[in-house]
Amino acid sequence: MPPVIETRALTKRYGSRTAVDSLDLKVQPGCVFGLIGPNGSGKTTTLRMLLDIIRPSSGQALVLGTPPRSGGPALRRRIGYIPGDLRLSSRARGRTVLEHFAQISAPVPAGRVETLAERLGLDLSRPVRTLSKGNRQKLGLVQAFMHDPDLLVLDEPTSGLDPLVQREFLEMVAEVRASGRTVLLSSHVLSEIQQSADQVAVLSLGKVVAQGDVASLRLNRxxxxxxxxxxxxxxxxxxxxxxxxxxxxxxxxxxxxxxxxxxxxxxxxxxxxxxxxxxxxxxxxxxEPDLEESVLQLYGGPDAAARDVQKGPG
Missing domain, CATH: 3.30.70.260 (ACT domain)
Structure with missing residues (x-):
């Protein structure tokens, strides 16, 4: 089967600064792929290019077999997305906001919204602007998952969530993988990556400095x-x-x-x-140090030799 996501020399420059530098990635169907690295490493920029929120300076990308730039609404309906800087401040109630999202996404199965809200402990009757950061994050997760997309693109999805809700989120991710669908997950939380991801790419200053499975990358050493x-x-x-x-x-x-x-x-x-x-x-x-320190100490910056670690010990 062809990759769900494939990039070739994907690059984004802002003037003289290169945010993402010649990125080559392949994300296979039915896997959870972790994109990790310190702040400023290019994770969010990469995700936004894959979703055609911003355009690359050069290089190519295919998402679900289609270039993001030409995919249009048909491609976007097959993707669930939660941004790292989620901003929801509507006067409307949570249920109303989700009904609006449902009109522009793929069809949402009956009862799906209520089931997800119950799992995450989200009160859909409250106005969005009265919700805490954690509850707004839950609302963002519901809108990303509710239409059972072929691909989930999740940028720091557990920001602001308490540990019990984080555990429920990981179960939801496991269910997506079990159904044969794909998750691209950006995170600072090493334990989150360890528990959920099949494959990982480590970014530093816009370059892939290591790639493989979590165990072989030694991020927990x-x-x-x-x-x-x-x-x-x-x-x-x-x-x-x-x-x-x-x-x-x-x-x-x-x-x-x-x-x-x-x-x-x-x-x-x-x-x-x-x-x-x-x-x-x-x-x-x-x-255990945080993920950013693990990445920097184990792999250094992009000047370090890139590692393509094969699955298995060592």
Whole structure:
């Protein structure tokens, strides 16, 4: 089957600044494809070009087999979209706003809006302008999903949602994939990508710096660590060497016989914990950095060699 989305050297320039640089992507049918990277990496610009909200400076794109520029309303009806800067401020009630969207999208199955609203905990009777940011986001999700589109394009879709609603959203995405339809998902949230995406492209400054499945891209390998130890006397230098060998990139400082360890681990925590276990541990904290930091530390900027990681370990 042909790709649902295919780009060839897709580029967008704003004057002397290049927002997206020679982007080559293929999104296969029936998958969830994650587009991730730090702010300014070109994610939103890419999505807007695919939807013909903005036009590329050069290159080509096909969405559902059609160039976005010539697809017109027929193509747009096959796509569900929620923008990253969703702005809804109507005096109308939520139900009325969705009825308006339904008139310009593909037909909406009977009861579909009510079912989605119930799943997300959205009150459709309230005026949109009285809704919180999270509830406006829910309204945006309902309008994106309600007509069962062939392709969902979701830009930071869980912004403002509480954890329970985020979990429900991920179940909705899984249902779309199970039905053979396709999702293109832009996100800053690593756990969201880990739980939902089949394939991922990592963007930095408009370039793809890595591409593959989430496990092979190692986005969850980094850890911030802090620990306080009471090591045996005379083991100070040995402790520092052992921690460095276990993958610690950071420092060990000493205060009144207490070792304070701070830094970052690139890799598993097993070797690090085994070193600590030889001493009396007074305090320990292991945290996962945010997605932006993971991308920048693991893959650097676009000057780093692009990686095309095949599925599988390593």
């Amino acid at each position: 980094l850890r911030h660590v802090r620990a306080s130890l009471a090591p045996a006397s005379g083991t100070e230098k040995m402790l520092e060497n052992e921690l460095a060998a276990a993958g610690l990139r950071g420092s060990v400082t000493w205060q009144a016989g207490t070792a304070r360890v701070r830094g970052t681990l690139d890799g598993g925590v097993d070797a690090f914990i085994k070193v600590l276990a030889r001493h009396r541990i007074l305090d320990l904290s292991v945290e």
